[in-house]
Each structure stands twice: as C-alpha cells, then as structure tokens.
Amino acid sequence: MVIKRSALRAQVREEILHRMRTGSVKPGEQINEVQLAAELGVSRTPLREALIALEGEGQIASESGRGFRFLPLSATELVELAPVLSTLEGLALDLSDIDDLRRIGAELQAMSDDFAEETVQHAILNQRDDSWHRHMLSVCPNQRLLVVIENVRATMHRYEALLVNDEQLIARRAEEHAAIATCLAEGDVEGAKEALAKNWAGGTQRLLEVAEPAAD
Amino acid sequence: MVIKRSALRAQVREEILHRMRTGSVKPGEQINEVQLAAELGVSRTPLREALIALEGEGQIASESGRGFRFLPLSATELVELAPVLSTLEGLALDLSDIDDLRRIGAELQAMSDDFAEETVQHAILNQRDDSWHRHMLSVCPNQRLLVVIENVRATMHRYEALLVNDEQLIARRAEEHAAIATCLAEGDVEGAKEALAKNWAGGTQRLLEVAEPAAD
DNA sequence: TCGTCGTGTAATGTATACAAAATACAGTGG
DNA sequence: CCACTGTATTTTGTATACATTACACGACGA
Numbered sequence: 238m239v240i241k242r243s244a245l246r247a248q249v250r251e252e253i254l255h256r257m258r259t260g261s262v263k264p265g266e267q268i269n270e271v272q273l274a275a276e277l278g279v280s281r282t283p284l285r286e287a288l289i290a291l292e293g294e295g296q297i298a299s300e301s302g303r304g305f306r307f308l309p310l311s312a313t314e315l316v317e318l319a320p321v322l323s324t325l326e327g328l329a330l331d332l333s334d335i336d337d338l339r340r341i342g343a344e345l346q347a348m349s350d351d352f353a354e355e356t357v358q359h360a361i362l363n364q365r366d367d368s369w370h371r372h373m374l375s376v377c378p379n380q381r382l383l384v385v386i387e388n389v390r391a392t393m394h395r396y397e398a399l400l401v402n403d404e405q406l407i408a409r410r411a412e413e414h415a416a417i418a419t420c421l422a423e424g425d426v427e428g429a430k431e432a433l434a435k436n437w438a439g440g441t442q443r444l445l446e447v448a449e450p451a452a453d
Numbered sequence: 454m455v456i457k458r459s460a461l462r463a464q465v466r467e468e469i470l471h472r473m474r475t476g477s478v479k480p481g482e483q484i485n486e487v488q489l490a491a492e493l494g495v496s497r498t499p500l501r502e503a504l505i506a507l508e509g510e511g512q513i514a515s516e517s518g519r520g521f522r523f524l525p526l527s528a529t530e531l532v533e534l535a536p537v538l539s540t541l542e543g544l545a546l547d548l549s550d551i552d553d554l555r556r557i558g559a560e561l562q563a564m565s566d567d568f569a570e571e572t573v574q575h576a577i578l579n580q581r582d583d584s585w586h587r588h589m590l591s592v593c594p595n596q597r598l599l600v601v602i603e604n605v606r607a608t609m610h611r612y613e614a615l616l617v618n619d620e621q622l623i624a625r626r627a628e629e630h631a632a633i634a635t636c637l638a639e640g641d642v643e644g645a646k647e648a649l650a651k652n653w654a655g656g657t658q659r660l661l662e663v664a665e666p667a668a669d
Numbered sequence: 670t671c672g673t674c675g676t677g678t679a680a681t682g683t684a685t686a687c688a689a690a691a692t693a694c695a696g697t698g699g
Numbered sequence: 700c701c702a703c704t705g706t707a708t709t710t711t712g713t714a715t716a717c718a719t720t721a722c723a724c725g726a727c728g729a
Contacts (some may be wrong), residue, residue, distance in 0.1 A: 244682065246505070270711070279683045282498075285712090286505050293509020295600070301460040301536035302690055304711055317485040324544045328536065381533035381608075384511070389601060416652070460712065486681070496714045501682090518720055520681055674727080681720070690711070697704080 243278055249287035252277060254296070257307065260398030260421030263272040268297075288290050295392060310396060318393055323437040326370070326385045329377040335424055337376035342429075345373055349414035362407065363397050369409035369414060371402070373421070391409045406443055413439060465503035468493060470512070475576075476614030481525035484513075511608060526612060531634065534609055541602045541654040542586070543646040545593040551640055553592035558637030558645075561589055566628035578623065579613050580662045585630060585639055591639070615663050622659055629655060 256262045274284045291297040299305045301448045330338065334431040348369050367390075374383055400406070420429035472478045477631055490500045504521045507513045515521045546554065564585050586606075616622070630651040636645035 238601070246682085247517065269707095282683055282685090286502065286682095289502050289505050290509040293506040301463065302711065314597055317595045320544065320548070320595070321541070321598050321601055324540060325537070328540045332536070340705095379533045382537050385537055385601065385605060388604070392597075438498055462712085498680095498713055498715090504711095518681065664699095670729105672727105672729085675725090677722105677724085679720105679722075680719080683717070684717070685715085689714080690709105692707105692709070694707080695705095697702105699702080699712105 245283035246252065246286040246290065249277055249279060249283050250290055253287060254290060257296070258394050258397055262307055264307050264395070266307050266429075268305040268307065270304065294388070296395070308395065310399075312445055315393070315396055315444060318389060319437040319441045320434075322386070322389050322393070323430075323434040325389065326374065326433055326437075327381065329374050329379065329382055329386065330421075330426050330429055330433075332382065333377045334378050335426065338421045338426065338429075339371060339424050341376050342418050342423070345369065346415060347417035347423060349411055349418050362410075363394075363400070368411065373417070396444055399444055409439065409443070410436075460646075461499035462502040462506065465493055465495060465499050466506055469503060469507060470610075473512070474610050474613055480523050480611070482523050484521040484523065486520065510604070510610070511588055524611065526615075528661055531609070531612055531660060534605060534659045535579040536650075538602070538605050538609070539646075539650040541598065541605065542590065542653075544651055545590050545595065545598055545602065546637075546642050546645055546649075548595050548598070549592045550594075551642065554637045554642065554645075555640050557589060557592055558634050558639070561585065561634035562638060564588065564630060565634050578626075579610075579616070582626065591632070612660055615660055619652055625655065625659070 254263075269289065270284060272279050272287075274281045277284065288297055288299070290301050292305070296308070297305055348365075351365060370390075370411050374386065377383060414431065416431050417432040417436060420426075420432055473480075484504065486497050486500060486504075493500065504513060504515070508515050508521070512524070513521055514524050564581075567581060583606075590602065593599060621627045629648065632649040633645050633652060636642075636648055
C-alpha cells in the first residue's frame, strides 16, 4: 500500500471543499483567515496555502489586499458548463475503443439500476453519479482530456448542495443513465453522446428549478 | 484607470511562468525554495504561495515532503491536448452567433496576413497567435468555456520554448490561420472547425518534429 | 563487496511575528 | 444633518523562526 502522509494544506483543502459541497458555507461569503484557521485547528499558513490552491483550481476567488471569498453560485455558470462537459465527455467516447465501450456499457447498465434503488442520501447518490461517469470514461486513452473533464466537474460540484432527496429526480437520473449505457452496449456512440447531452442539460435544468433563489 | 497593486505572489507567479515559457528552467527539475526565493529577492512565503497556485493550475507538480518540481515535457501530453483544444474551440464557434463570426472572420483574415510578415521574434509570434485565437473566441457568449480553453492553452504554453524561428513554420501558420478566417468570413463554421483541427494537429506535429529529445 | 543501519545535513512544512493595507468609526467642519 | 478627514482597529500580506521530514554518507556487520 502506498501511504501518502498528506500535508496539512491538503487536509484543509479537502475540508473546505467538503464544506462548500455540503452547503455549510455561504456562497459569496468573505473568508476570515484567523477565524477559519482557529476553527480548523491549524495556523494561517496551511490555511492560506489551501485557499491559494483552490483559487488556482477556480474554486475560490481572491482580491489582493482583500483576502479570499467563496464564489457565488450562478445560474449562468451552470448553464454554460453543461455543454462544455457534454462535449468533452462526448469527445472522450469518440476517442475510446468501440469494443471497450460495448463492454463498459453492459457494466454501466448494471450500475444504473442501483440508482433506482431505495432512497439513499443525496451525498451517496452524487458519489455514485460520479463513479458512474468515471467508469464510463475509464476506457478513454486520452489522460489529459480526463483531467480537463475532472476540472469542469469539480466546478459543478459546488452546486450539488442544492440537490435534495427528490424521488422524481432520482428516477429521471436512473432513466437517463440507463439510456446512455444501452447505447454504449449496442455500440451506438452517437446515440450515447446525444443521451449524454440530454443528461447534462437535464441535470442543470433540475438544479435550476430547485434553486430559484440562487439567481445570477 | 484601475490600479491593481499586485501582490508579491502574483509577480512571482508571473516570473516563474515566464521562465518556464522561455526555457530558462529545466523541465522536470526540482525546485529549491531558499535558492529561488533568494534569486527573486523575496522570502519563501510568497514564493511557496506562487508555486502552490501554479500547482492548482496544473503547471507544476508537488509531492508532500518532497517539495515542488517543474513538470517534464511529454510528447504524449502534447498529442493528447490537441484534440481537446480543437474540440473546445470548435464548440466555441458552434455557440457563437453566425453573423458575429462572419464579421470577425474578415478581421482575422487581416490579422493572419501579419503572420506572413518579415521575420519576428518567436515570442512575438506566439503572442500574435494567442491574440488571434482570442479574437476568434471573443464573440463566443459562453464565458466558462473560454475559461476552460484558456486553461488548456496555458498548459500548452509550456512547450512554446521549443519553437524556434523557422521560416517554413511561420509560413504554414499563416496559411492555416488564413484558411480558418476565410471559412468564418464565408459563414462556413464546419469548414472552420475542420481547419482548426488541422491547425492544432499540425502545430503539435511541428513541435514534436523540432523536439525529438523531449521524448515522453 | 554488498547491504543495512545510524547519524548528520539539508530541505520542506508549519507556526509565529511583524508590516502594510483596508475597513470602521468618531470627530470636525460645512 | 451630511460629507469629509484623520485615527484606531481589524485583516491581510510577508518575513522569519521553529519543527519535522527526507536525503546523503559513512560505519558496521554479514
């Protein structure tokens, strides 16, 4: 086993990301370094390092002399991100070996059945959604593309706190994923890309419906 | 005028990026913080902050306990990045207003003529290449897409030091850009996307030819 | 001779201290 | 009463000091 003794700044970064994704911080809120550092039980140094790393990743904003602030949620951002992501994942499918996709398609079908299972925590659900897409992309040979996709997805993760346990929502996700998987299993890449685009467009749409208050 | 008193870490970040792009640092090289900090005339704090920011941007690597190192150049990376970039820029064209593209196309034609001018420093040339593409994307309404594109381009910038003043190279670039511009001016988006893909594929190909030693 | 262990040195990671900026606020003048 | 200015306080940005980890090197034993 590879033991990675993670630095404090890595742990702090994870904790901040976690708070952003569980909605325990107000988007757009100003960050007080001393306060947050005390809260996390570390000095300002690793905290600032974590904040700067997140800024580089586009997850946090800073203004010189004025410190850091969480990025506000914006309907525009979400709407803009969807076509980017579906295009990139579509490219990933195009670059993948067709036989690999057929094989993976079958596995993805089994996974999408899990989505229809009894009610689960939405955190778990998002995690499954993640691993589903990751599994779909696992046969794509273009590593750089996967990195870019991961970055874009990270940006969208900021919105996941808006999702609640909505039965209908869960059902639709299961349907959509099943549709994609079926296309892949049949080797119909074009159909899968189309279904993928629908999946992302629908996903953002549902988020927007839930999140009226988070106007742009 | 908006005066932005840039923090030290921002200046340091710029300087490091500059060194990476002018080839004055060895790719893959380990970074000695105290040495580099002394060289830049700052303390380790803003230097480390700049390094961490660059790490978040994917421009340098770090291993906990082992510090920072410049990323090695890799032929694979370059090859993988080309389709990502051309796909994204193609998407940008798809999302742009067709009339805007026609107008911009004419302006881009004029700009591509400049590429054919008398020999210029390759730094200047890259700068022009940049502003050419940026101008092409200026009518794309999807701001997030532009951010993602900028990130990918930033990664490719690490390779620009490999380019030398090669007449043939310059000529081909001028041709390719002119081809794209012509398509846009005629409102032929599909043709432009095709030419774009050729441009990026060709660009990376030329880099690879020049840079045999930088094997993966 | 090779491998292992232990020590010393140099590097990174974190905490604290200091400096400089931005904000809040009270006082003054109109 | 409002606007402005100067000062106090808070907060960020940078430097330095300390702790801890990784690395190099040499001694010891097999």
